[in-house]
Amino acid sequence: MTTPDAPRRHLIAIATYRRPDDLVRLLDSLRGSVDAAADIVVVDNDADESARAAVEAHPLAPAYVVETEPGIASARNRGLESFTDAHAAVIFVDDDEWVEPAWYETLTAYARESGAGVVQGPVITVLPDATPEWIPRGGFYQRRVEQTGTELPSAATNNTLLTREAWVRAGSPRFDTAFSSTGGSDWDLFWGVRKAGARILYCAEAVVSEDVPSSRLSWQWLRQRYLRNGIVEARVRRKHGDPLALFVLRAVATLGVGATQTALDAVLRRGRHARSLRRVYIPLGKLSGLLGHRIHEYKRVG
Template sequence: MAEIPTRDHPDNTPDPAVRPLRALVAVSKTLDPAIETVICIPCFRRPDYLRRTLESLAGQRTSRRFAVVMVENDASRSESVPVATEYLTSGKLTGLCVIEPRQGNCYAINAAFETALQTFPAATSLLMLDDDEVASKDWLKQMLRTAEATGADIVGGPVFPEFDEQRKRGLRRHPAFAPAYEASGPVPVIYGCGNCLIRRSVFEQLGTPAFDLRFNFLGGGDTDFFYRCKRLGMRFHWVAEAAISETVPQGRTSLRWLVTRGLRIGAINYHVQRKATPTRWLRAKLTAKLLAALPLSLVYAVHAVLTERKGTIAMHPVTVAIGSALAAFGLEPQPYKASKIVS
């Protein structure tokens, strides 16, 4: 297997003492370094879903040339590699697949973006999909058109859930699944990287690693990344037409999962805010604010019961508030550890 050195310094010199080499396990017949658009896909134990993702990319209605960078984040099982190899060697897609040996959400995402930036030096637009998502036919065209027309640094789009069970479709409005915005236009920030376009200049300003490894097993490295971009004055745009669908397995519609999701969002919110509070006094104020949010969340819950008439939606603000308070005392879920991932 060939190996791709990763870069840790602004001058792009390798530092293998800090980051181990990533193994190149699949590559298309040709790789044109002049390609300007790269789609990144972190992969973990969902080969059947990945096949659907890649098929949707192969079927994009666009004249733009693009490459795909896949990162297998399970070095022991590597279930994504045969699927990646099939699509790359058959000519359906152009790109490569590497193995990131260190398991964790942020390790995988960083590996994808770093490999893309290194392999395609002319790339100006880097997009990301998860390996359980399916892109609509005009997704890439819409994302690129919006980025060019608006000059936005970051473009986001909706991810719509597809539920295995008919009776679970009422959860489309649940905050864990509903898109952040409904209409296209400038937005203050986006929250997730499951459907995004990021300009190369963004990575150049933020440096490496782009996604903070403190969020590696909690999740939320994307939320932290985008809030850091916001603080630097970068511009965000939402394009409602660039739709992605996400397969939601039965395990992710259970009451237990929804509660854990709320707790995790609360913990992420705490850590993102804590990074902006450098002194003990400010951190104490943040903790007090989060504790005060607990009774307020009950008011939101009552309002949600009256408007949505669905208990799982109503309890979400409460679980988020509890999650933030628990995180302030060092208690939080770790859903991106391999043994705890629901696939």
């Protein structure tokens, strides 16, 4: 539990890559949420510094740094360079999101009150007007909102607070650049932080929202994301030396349930449903990940 004389400042670390308009929207929302105890650093992963003008013109006056090594893991690690012992915690939020007015106070207060090493908040997906009807009908894209206090096995960096105490206890880990082109460096880092003794708790009231690009409104993209998520979990478990026999058995069992549900959806002409299809493609990803398969979703061309 954090002591009363512990540092109260927080660092908000934002990695960005060629989304200046989205970044400004995020900074505008932070302006209505954060207080004077928040330091903000924007890490531009574009060597052409496409975010510089937007950041330097913003009233929040966040710190601006450039990380020329391509990849989200490298950008996140550059953000950690600003995470000092003056900070009680670092908060990660994505450049294509925006926060609610009470977000900052809710997230930081819950971390203090719960004593959790990591706090993850919900990300609400906002679909564009031109979204195909089968996507909302099938429950795609909407992440499950857990009850506050739910304990999680790991976390993403899209709305997450990590205390300095938990980070130092875990050995001050960095994001693994082996995951840069595939995604999953955040899941890997927080998996290790939890294994080092930190609790990862969910706070349903600390809300951020995000848009879905029209380029992702397809079954092909969703299927690849499900497979990738399964591959990432398999890689993380293998890297951290977790037992794999039960992991494989559960993946096979879930795949069987998902295949049955998907077949029933087809027979009854109910269309695609996220719940059943996730139970097919995520375990397929887990099994293929153990066999060495990779999906390089974030690989940059050129």
